[in-house]
Amino acid sequence: MDKTNTSGEGLQFIFTEKDFYPDAPSPQEESGGNAWRSRFEADRYYALYQMGFEERSENPTATGSFLYLVSDTFLRCLTRLPELELAREKVSVKPMAEDVEALLRALPFAIGAEHVDGKWIAAVFRRLLKIFREEISAYQGTVEMYLTEKSQHLHVPERIFFHLVENKGEEYPFAFLATYATRGADGKVRHVPLKYALTEYKDERDKLLKLLSCLNRAAEVSELIAGFMESGEMFHPLRLTAEEAYEFLKQIEAIEQAGILCRIPNWWKKKAASVALEASLGDEKPAMLGFDTLVSVRPRLVVDGEELTEEDIRRLLEQTEGLALLKGKWVEVDHEKLRELLARLEEMPGEMTLFDAMQLEMGQGKKQLDVGTAVSNGQWLSEFLMHMRKPETIRKAPVPKTFQATLRPYQKNGYTWLNYMDGLGFGACLADDMGLGKTVQVLAYLERLRTERPEARVLLVLPASLLGNWQREAQKFAPKLDFLLLHGHSAGVLEEELVESRAFLTITTYGMTVRVKGLQEINWDCVILDEAQAIKNAGTKQTREIKKLSSRMRIVMTGTPIENELMNLWSLFDFLNKGLLGTAKEFHEYCKNLNQHPEGYMRLKTMVSPFMLRRVKTDKKIISDLPEKLESVDYVALTKKQVVLYRKAVADMERLIGEVKGIKRSGIILTTIMKLKQICNHPDQFLGQSAYTMEESGKLLMLKDICETIYERRERVIVFTQFKEITEYLAAFLEQVFGRKGHVLHGGTPVAKRGKIVEDFQGEKYVPFMVVSVKAGGTGLNLTKANHVIHFDRWWNPAVENQATDRAFRIGQKKDVVVHKLVCQGTIEEKIDAMIESKKELAENVIGSGGEKWITELSNDELMSMLKLEMK
CATH class of the missing domain: 3.40.50.300 (P-loop containing nucleotide triphosphate hydrolases)
Known part of the structure; x- marks a missing residue:
């Protein structure tokens, strides 16, 4: 396989409501060509299917990396089915809830990403399954041979399966059973206890030995399994003690590498049995609000979300190491780890600023809470952030009677959100899709600000082409809103106009913010940037000058907040809420790690979402609000x-x-x-x-x-x-x-x-x-x-x-x-x-x-x- 062009390297993809397709090639790519593009344009689902068999690119695009992960997850779901060899083209593959969750956490910022959900992923899986069924139906050899030809890293799992479940009974609280996949008289594949293999293959010793050969490999890595083999207990349902179950659970990874898949309790799979140090931030409402607000930090030791008391911890330390049942939950007892967690618990701070607390969402900024500490938001902070992310939950702000427009319901939510953010002193990004009326929402906010604080001064910066639009819209919807149009003359003349003006709103262009230095000498109540992608490049003189503007509140408006280049997002936030996404260097390092740890996209979205209101025309809640034209x-x-x-x-x-x-x-x-x-x-x-x-x-x-x-x-x-x-x-x-x-x-x-x-x-x-x-x-x-x-x-x-x-x-x-x-x-x-x-x-x-x-x-x-x- 050609390693220079693996897994769709260099291709960007666009997601649609039910599909995806490769983005149009850049001029550079058109001149150089791209073999993977040709494959995706010929048959994008077959190319996606093939992608999962390839080596992952070292420098994939964010969307290419996500699709690779989708294909790879499909193949992992396929090859964890013990009935695969028997079922062949009749096999059924569906993503498990944890698979969908992991994929959605890895979903990058991209064009059409709002369409990608569990149904979207399931639909893609169905298309990939169809391709596998067609291919394996026409293939003469075994499924193992088919997969080996495709990739050296994929193997058909053994037909034998190990099950560990909780069982009633104090002495033997767990049950163990080995099953195997076999075809019934009706042709359907079933999983039955392993003892039936002795009957099924009583006259076919070779087939029985082939089926059971994987048990020998499992016995080599697990003394417990070796014991079951020697005693013959492997062919019967078994009751296990907590100690035996713990021994088995610790060996799961090695057993599965031997080819035998294991069904085990979710609490072990999700590591919920481990005692963890967690910090609950902002349980109580603070007296004041803002980034400098001090929020409480309440450290605690938890198991599967359940807080442990001092008495609980003392009881765990008295237990022998292994699994212990506490408050109806199984807990992994590790004395050394418990003592370490207790020591860290004592060192935790009692409070931190809201700014630092929010940075912890992304793992950026101060590491006051120590690496490995799970952070959760307390009741007040959870509700507070929920209001910022879902403006429909905020108590509606009344629209001034002087405002001459009727806002659609989603526009009223946007207007309420802008007022809410203003009250907090947080910068806000209004990122509604083109055509949804960002201007009218901001004008409603400005009219309320004018009626409540007539002495306030607001600066609006926009491209020169939008001057006429804003002028007309302001006159139409907020006729009492007085404004100065700072444009059309030399910088010297405009400096004089600015000095003499006492207008509530000053409207100027991006170009003028560089030339009219007086704009930086005024402490504005609010600075608004329309078409804010104009400051996406942090290194330009224009961007640097705009970031020097002084203001109590900052708003940016853009229909395209972030699609492919994450540093653009950093530049916007550097203007809105400086430092929240760390320094440019810290954020760049964070972005570099997303290829290896794509779940970081979810943390980034969680961090950004309270400050960015993004509604799109395809959202069914918005569509019902809109005319079709x-x-x-x-x-x-x-x-x-x-x-x-x-x-x-x-x-x-x-x-x-x-x-x-x-x-x-x-x-x-x-x-x-x-x-x-x-x-x-x-x-x-x-x-x-x-x-x-x-x-x-x-x-x-x-x-x-x-x-x-x-x-x-x-x-x-x-x-x-x-x-x-x-x-x-x-x-x-x-x-x-x-x-x-x-x-x-x-x-x-x-x-x-x-x-x-x-x-x-x-x-x-x-x-x-x-x-x-x-x-x-x-x-x-x-x-x-x-x-x-x-x-x-x-x-x-x-x-x-x-x-x-x-x-x-x-x-x-x-x-x-x-x-x-x-x-x-x-x-x-x-x-x-x-x-x-x-x-x-x-x-x-x-x-x-x-x-x-x-x-x-x-x-x-x-x-x-x-x-x-x-x-x-």
Whole structure:
């Protein structure tokens, strides 16, 4: 086997509701090739099946490592069945509860990880079992030979099985039985006591000796088993003393290595019989709350969750070593270990800060409680963390009457959570999926903060493309919320504006936080970062400057908090709750160990979850709250170049229409409207140039921000435009954003090619985008693989736009569709959009039927009011 490309090395995977598939290749991988990718793309379940037989990669991706673990667990479940050789293709394999639990603890942060649960794992097991059954059915040799050909490390277990169970009776509290797997008259495999083998094989001595040969190997590693063999007791049910049972339990590992599997009590399997030192944190509610709050540390010795008294410990020390029955539970008595635990118990601290207590969740930070101490949360701390993780359990915070929006139930929970976190002084990450309304939840929180503390000052930092959106949303939902827009001038001018301002909310961009040093001199009540992935790279100057901002409360908003790169998560938390995830070096070391100890993912999620509220559109509790089509208007600010060209086009028209009438006037107006639409899209479209630089178009900046989030989720988007001439330029731009090609479809696309494009877009291979001209894509297309629709420019006819949107929003669509309509602020686009929204009937009957001709009927004053640029 080629060891250079083992177990899917380098492949990232994406999880879906019932499935998984390999992520699209990076450009580097496409140039170098990957044999495992070819195998997964040809038949992903067969490739997964094969993966478990291979050696584990030394540097797997997190998702690749998890799938390897799934395959490996399946094969371990398969090969622990003593009936395997007899049952062959009729064998049944299901994961045990502890298998599922272990896999879920090892589940990494990944795209679609929210879908992976016990049902998902069971479904994958069924697919893998189907492959095994097909293969072994066609295989001529034994199952042992089949497995040996696949891997040198897998073996069929012996048909003999040892059972140890608890038994009533003081002198003999345990029972032992050896069974073997055999096929009954009905053809079904059964497990029967070993004594029946003497009857079954009485005339087939060779078969009997072959069956019993494994007992000799077990006897070599266990004196107890050797004794049962010599006396002949192995063929009968046996009663065992506690001492004999303890001797057997200590030898389980060696016996199973000899090929005989053992069924034993769960309390031994889970090491619940061992006395352990446990620290219960935060049993009582402290007087104050915050990271510096001191919480109680109550150390105790426990067995299987049961606390031991001094009297219990004294009785255990008086017992001989082995197994002792205490309070109805079997306890392993080890005098030396007990004395060591008692000494450590005496040294335990009586309290620690809440910050240190939470770090213990992940095993990071101060090791005050000593290595090996089990930590549990007391009643108060458990309830406290539960409220943070499940905001629906928090008492609802009233929404101010001045807030002009009705929050959906999950949004109200998010708003309540933000207020709760504020009261605690903990940084909060609102990480709802795109389209779920993060902005409206934060605005509701800000309006409550303003009404309760009007003297407070809040800083909101966001990408430049979102300035218009926030401005509009704030004016719409919180009209009394006063804000300063710190943008659009030189740093010197903005410094002066900041000094003079007493606005409750200051809104600025990431770029300005580096240039306007005065922002770091104010002690803000709250700093909010929208699209907070902008600080995911801890080493950039921008990130360092933002982390210097001083504030009582911190909130980050992001639709993609963490997918594959865990250090991004560290950077977010370094801003939110500094030190909680340790230093960058400590966290990096923690992440490196996840390959060997994937259960660390669960500890990390447990640590992070109180501070991160993440709801996704696929959550059934959220879906019931949502319309199937989430529509939003995204307001875009014009760039300086667009402003100059727009104003000139309007001024030229104003001069010309004063000199003409009738058809000539109408022609000039319609030509100007077309020019303004082109300028709003990109100056190059109007000027007939081909550079299409992103920084010169507000819409391209917005398109990039939206599509980056879509790509993080590996979802697909249709971008509609009414201009055929820019479709190729938009496609070239999107190819840069997604790092891979999409498709273009317009009126000039041949019919035969249209079919191939649609088939490719609807296929399994990830095709991230399609750029479609509205007229070409208005009818006859089924593009349900896309769950995002972006109207790059507006047709101004709701019926036409809806028809285009319905290429994705139609029968066969399994996800909620998010529709973005890009509108340039202060332009004719915004005024027409406002008219459509306020006068639906007019939009359908007048605007819809006559295109833009109705605008030519306006008076010169009305026309100028419609077309002139209004900067705010």
